Amino acid sequence: MKPGNRTFIISAGASGLALAVARDLHSSGAYISLLDLNASSGSEIIAELGSSRARFFETDVSDTGSIKAAIQKTLKWVKQTGKEIGGVVAGAGVGLPGLIVDRKNEPLSIESIDFVLNINLRGTLDLIRQAVPYMTTVKPEGPDGERGVIIMIASSAAFDGQMGQVAYAASKGAIASLTLPLARDLSKYGIRAVTIAPALFESNMTKMMGKKVKQSLENAMEFPKRAGQPVEFARIVRDSIENVMLNGTVLRLDGGMRMPARL
Incomplete structure (x- = not known):
């Protein structure tokens, strides 16, 4: 599917x-259609991209009502432009490290577990389930009758999470696991599901890492020995949109990295 002249909902x-x-x-x-909590950043991005083909809707993906409002506003815009929804990129995610039991023998708080799961897993599923009904009825295109694609973001932590990543790895592992059944659920509508599992990439999350921590992770890369660049991530997302044979699969984007148990 070519992304041109189709509307894509992108969280975060x-x-x-x-x-x-x-x-x-x-x-x-x-x-x-940009969905994000940060209204000031959202306004800046719309100013950069221009308002003719971009809109920002302040959204909390851990709040079902907030997602519903954003989708309804997106649909109103779609009716104005005539450019049907072609895909969802569920990009919202957080990392909140914590050992399952700390040095004082205190368990990881359920609040921190809920925070990670509600955004990374529940927020992803909620966005998808609310958007899909507006994708199943669009006019199919191409020889295969494709209607759209769902792109989800897991992590290398889904497969080899480190100490302190129990909640994060659980959330990303769930995303990886649901990819195939989601593709099977949507196959009769001509909608695909693809998950990308990046390792170390330059992002807001990695900006918070100390130099020593980041260097240790880069040392675990096979080749290239560096963090991935956002444009490299964006490229595989576009490939996943354009290549109809990519479906029900998890694509590792990690430079051969397998994370060590600890840094």
């Missing part, structure tokens, strides 16, 4: 890897 689209995806798809002629 005002920053990080999701922003790189938004910029890339916009450059390909797509219409972009």
Whole structure:
């Protein structure tokens, strides 16, 4: 599916890897619906991209009502432009490290577990389930009758999470696990599901890492020995949109990295 003249809903689209995806798809002629909590960043991105093919909707993906409002506003815009929804990129995610039991023998708080799961897993599923009914009825295109694609973001932590990543790895592992059944659920509608599992990439999350921590992670890369660049992530998202044979699969984007148990 070509992204041009189709609308893509991108959560966390005002920053990080999701922003790189938004910029890339916009450059390909797509219409972009940015969902993010950061209204000031959202306004800046719309000023950059221009309001003719981009809109920002302040959204909390851990709040079902907030997602519903954003989708309804997106649909209103779609009716104005005539550019049907072609895909969802579920980019919202957080990392909140914590050992399952700390040095004082205190368990990891359920509040921190809920925070990670509610954004990374529940927020992803909620966005998808609310957007899909508006994708199943669009006019199919191409010889295969494709209607759209769902792009999710897991992590290398889904497969080899480190100490302190129990909640994060659980959330990303769930995203990886649901990819195939989601593709099977949507196959009769001509909608695909693809998950990308990046390792160390330059993002808001890695900006918070100390130099020593980041260097240790880069040392675990096979080749290239560096963090991935957002444009490299955006490229594989566009490939996943354009290549109809990519479906029900998890694509590791990690430079051969397998994370060590500890840094």
